[in-house]
Amino acid sequence: MLVKMGRAVRIDENSLGELILKCRENQPEPAYWRKDKQIWIIRDSGRPDKSTGVGDRANAEKILGAYIATKDTATGSRHAHAVAINEVLDIYGREHAIKVAAPERIGYAIDSLLAFWGALSVADVKGETCRRYGKSRVRRFKDGTTRPISDGTIRRELNVLQAAINYCHREGYLLTPATVTLPPKPSPRDRWLTRDEAAKLIWAAYRSPTAKHVARFILIALYTGTRKDAILKLSFMPNIGGGWIDVDRGVMYRKGSAERDTKKRRKPVRLTKRMLGHCRRWKKNGANWPVEIGGQRVGNIKTAFATAASGLPGVSPHVLKHTAITWAVQKGLAVEDAADYFDTSSETIRKTYYHHSPHYQDRAIAILERKL
Structure with missing residues (x-):
């Protein structure tokens, strides 16, 4: 079932098929009436129109059906101008997205891409159209105001378009791929919680009748960076x-035995004595899930977390992972050890977090301070 949340259409893992149908709905009618010649004309995206040679609708539909059947059984790649973007997204959704661990993320991007790109062909993908797409992406609110979508979100959406084009080229649907132009990559956010802010966040969650379960979530995130x-x-x-x-x-164990592997690495992690003590107490008190309400697992904490974090600007659940890594590096944890424990690449630790380390640029300073 599609669930409306503002303007965007949010889909769950089982609803990608509905969005695939939407790809097809955006395609123009396959035939139209040519009044001057009194005949039906077949319209095919990216190809010259083809006359049915008949004027009555029944025979025209038979000819159209035969044409579509011939097209569906044809093999071989087509040129970029002959392949519509909605067809590319349709193929990518049907053949690839349903096999990944989080198909709904691809679905969100497809939904956003369709409104702008749906009727265009792969040949229309160029720097100018990609930049125009970015400018067209705005979030609309109930009061009529709008706000531009962030470059980070636009990059993720256009990356899905690039992946879909590459997939169709690799699988033989598309003869020549197109290169999608992405907006600049945003600088990494350096927002992390101080110890006092973390204490306020946990206490605010624990005191709230609607966000008490979030306190456990916060503790796990801060101790493990998961x-x-x-x-x-x-x-x-x-x-x-x-x-x-x-x-x-x-x-x-961060990953279930039946869950697919993704780029978001989730290998096991040992718990500190303090975190393990919390977990043992929760289980002893009858909890089935670390984050639960009335014995039932909680699947969404968006509203409850926002309630707890209302007094802390710029704090989202992902900030807790940043905080966990930042605190560890501030204690002197080496790059390789931080990468291993938090299951994050050494490159990311070095680029985003290591400037917080007391050992940051130690060797450089030691050499620079030597007396000649």
Whole structure:
């Protein structure tokens, strides 16, 4: 089922098929009436119109059906001008997106791309149209105001377009791919919580009757640097749909046994004594899930987290991962050890976090301060 949230259409993992149908709905009518010649004409995206040679609708539909059947069974690549973007997104959604661990993320991007790109062909993908797409992306609010979508979001959407084009080229649907022009990559955010801010956030969540469960989420995120979705799927027993916490061995398994591997790495992590103590207490008190309400797993904390963080500007669940890594590096944790524990690349640790380390540029300073 499609669920409306503002202007965007949010889909769950089982609804990608509905969005694929939407790709097809955006295609123009396959035939039109040529009044001056009194005949029906077949319209095919990216190709010259083709006459049916008949004027009555019934025979025209038979000819159209035969033409479509011939087209569907034809093999071989087509040139960029002969392949519509909605066809590219349709193929990518049907053949690739349904196989990934989080198809809904591709679905969100496809939904945003269709309004602008749907009727265009692959040959229309160029720097000018990509920049125009970015300018067209705005978020509309109920009061009539608008706000531009961030470059980061636009990059993610256009990356899906590029991936779809590349897939169609690789699979033989498209003879020559196009290069999608992306907006500049945003600088990494350096927002992290101080110890006092973290304490205020946990206390605000714990005191709130509607956000008490978020306090546990915050603790797990701050101690382990685990991503939001992985935390919300955790249980205290082996779990095929998500990770689990082994309170006997003191290990958190971030990924369920049946979950697909993704670029978001989720390898096991040992728990500190303090975090393990929290987990053992929660389980002893009857919890089935670390983050739960009334014994039921919580799948969405957006509203509850916003309630707890209302007094802290710029704080989202992902800021907790930034905070966990920043605190660890501030204590002197080496790049390789931080990358291993937080399951993040060494390059990211070095580029985004290592300037917080007390050992940052130690060797450079030691050499520069030598007396000649």
